[in-house]
Amino acid sequence: MIDIKNLKFIYEGSSKAALNNINLTINKGDFVGITGPSGAGKTSFLNALNGIIPHHFKGDYYGKVIVKGMDVFESQVTEIAKIAGTVFQDIDSQMVSGYVEDEILYGLENFDVLKDEIEERITKALSDVGILHLRDREISSLSGGQKQKTAIAAILALKPEVLFLDEPTGELDPSSSRQIFSLLKELNENYGITIIVAEQKIMLLSEFVKTLGIMDKGSFVLYGDTRDVLKNSDILEEVGVKCPRVVTLMNMLRQEGFIGDEIAINAKEAEEIIRRVIHDRV
Ligand SMILES: Nc1ncnc2c1ncn2[C@@H]1O[C@H](COP(=O)(O)OP(=O)(O)OP(=O)(O)O)[C@@H](O)[C@H]1O
Ligand SMILES: [Mg+2]
Known part of the structure; x- marks a missing residue:
């Protein structure tokens, strides 16, 4: 559905790349969450997919972004919008x-x-x-x-076949934030809409999205199955993404050799794993 090859973008007048060395394939029906510190490039990334970059924001553009067969660089923003709709941050x-x-x-x-x-x-x-x-x-x-x-x-x-959302819960309380993510999950599961959402709230991402991408300084430092990505506590900490507490606990248990490859993303799953560890040890 979306193919990104060697994408690099430097805003006009800026000295450093806002997006750099991005190579990704996003398949039809994927539900992707993107997080990372402020200034990591999340908004720029979404805008490179919907065509705002390079059509509204000028700069040096390298590489290729293909959205359902359309080369974003060569296409008009309105054409892309017919396939991929964007809900902007503001x-x-x-x-x-x-x-x-x-x-x-x-x-x-x-x-x-x-x-x-x-x-x-x-x-x-x-x-x-x-x-x-x-x-x-x-x-x-x-x-x-x-x-x-x-x-x-x-x-x-x-x-739309694809939905881009930039921090859709930025202004919302925890309960409305969950409602929005439940809605996105339904749209993804019931209609097969491909969803790519930038979001700061890692708890929501860990619970709802199937694929998680972590951005830092314009690049993806991690990208893959949400649970696999969350196991990399060192990298997450290094870029300043705060893991949910159960995830941190699981990563500690793994480092100490108490558990294998498994991970819990909520208290209930953590409880099951901890019960088993205790059971195996006594
Ligand atoms: N219009 C612009 N002109 C010049 N530089 C920009 C512009 N928009 C963003 N940048 C720069 O590009 C980099 C990435 O910014 P971007 O807004 O994409 O990050 P972000 O991850 O969405 O951050 P936030 O979490 O604060 O929304 C930053 O260094 C930012 O200063
Ligand atoms: Mg942003």
Whole structure:
């Protein structure tokens, strides 16, 4: 679905590469989380996939990014957007309408969706994200989580095959953050939408995403199955990504030789492993 070869990008006027030496293949149906310290390049990476880099942000561009057969460098941002929708970090600036329904309608009209398809698309997108009851509400009256869902619904109505999200829970409390990730999981599992999400909250990533990428200084230092990536406590610590406590505990038990290759990503799994270790030892 997405192929990235030797990608390097230096923003105009900058002396160092914001993206460097990136080689990745993202398959259809993947659910990828990307994390890393501030300035690591997460936003730049997503923007290199949706075409904002190099079409809106100029600079020195090397390598190739292919999204469903389209060379991002050669394609227009609007063409790419028909396949891959983006929910940007600052959703307030992404919202263009005063009301929820109009926000969904705006994208549909821009994409020249046929008039007799519009009603069904609006209803489906709103009910898929669980906010059909908010259809007539003013956007300024919504909570952060409801706004985020509106932004996601507006993109979903365009029937994307790929969804990019940049820190979708940045402004949300823990419960709304979990709701957003549960929603992403459903969209990935039920509709096979490929999802790539930049996120600081490692607890959410460890619980929900199938593939985890850790960025530092413009490159991926780790990328793979979430559980495998989380076993690298040394590298995570080195780049300043704070592991969930159960993961740290498991990594300590492994280093001390108490457990093998397994890992727990929640308290329940940790409990099972610890019970077994104790059982085996007494
Ligand atoms: N428009 C721009 N012009 C010049 N340099 C930029 C621009 N946007 C980002 N950068 C630089 O590129 C590097 C990567 O930034 P980016 O915003 O992609 O990181 P990030 O991982 O998304 O950070 P954060 O967690 O703070 O959102 C940083 O050094 C940043 O200063
Ligand atoms: Mg960012």
